[in-house]
Amino acid sequence: DARVTQTPRHKVTEMGQEVTMRCQPILGHNTVFWYRQTMMQGLELLAYFRNRAPLDDSGMPKDRFSAEMPDATLATLKIQPSEPRDSAVYFCASGLPGLSTDTQYFGPGTRLTVL
């Protein structure tokens, strides 16, 4: 059963610390998305990649957030320095354009708490 995996599942850190979240997309999927979910803002797209190249990162605060895909099996989202307002659930999703459903499949999320 192919799934998107994310680590860590939970992260508690102090303001100012660096946070790195990792995602392993479903094997063969060439598009990876990072979303942030909060009660106030709902689900927001932060960035997405196609074939490891960033296509859209307009939803991401550039001064502290960065997203990369070092290889086809790993996507990372970094926050440096972290702030309390970054507390949220961060989801990674993967997909494969051209499939009839064009569906994104989500990972379980990383729940980040910044104190």
Next chain:
Amino acid sequence: AQKITQTQPGMFVQEKEAVTLDCTYDTSDPSYGLFWYKQPSSGEMIFLIYQGSYDQQNATEGRYSLNFQKARKSANLVISASQLGDSAMYFCAMREGSGGYQKVTFGTGTKLQVIP
């Protein structure tokens, strides 16, 4: 203007009854896709059903069906024979464009509670 509107913040349904969750969308692109996702209290986002803008028939997946009314720009989710495990948040989403461009916009969600 909101691209995806879910007007029902919360709903209740009796177990074994059918329920309809509303979703309207706004796009000028002739090619788009509509999705529904379920988010139980455990937090994961589970894909339920997809409808393409050119699909002639309404999508169905088991107890889920999508009532697609293109002229009205609505894509309501119908859950038949509700079960206690259906209690969750439900999100409607839309992908605009074709050619592999997959940026998706999500609605604010509807919280469904199934009553025994």
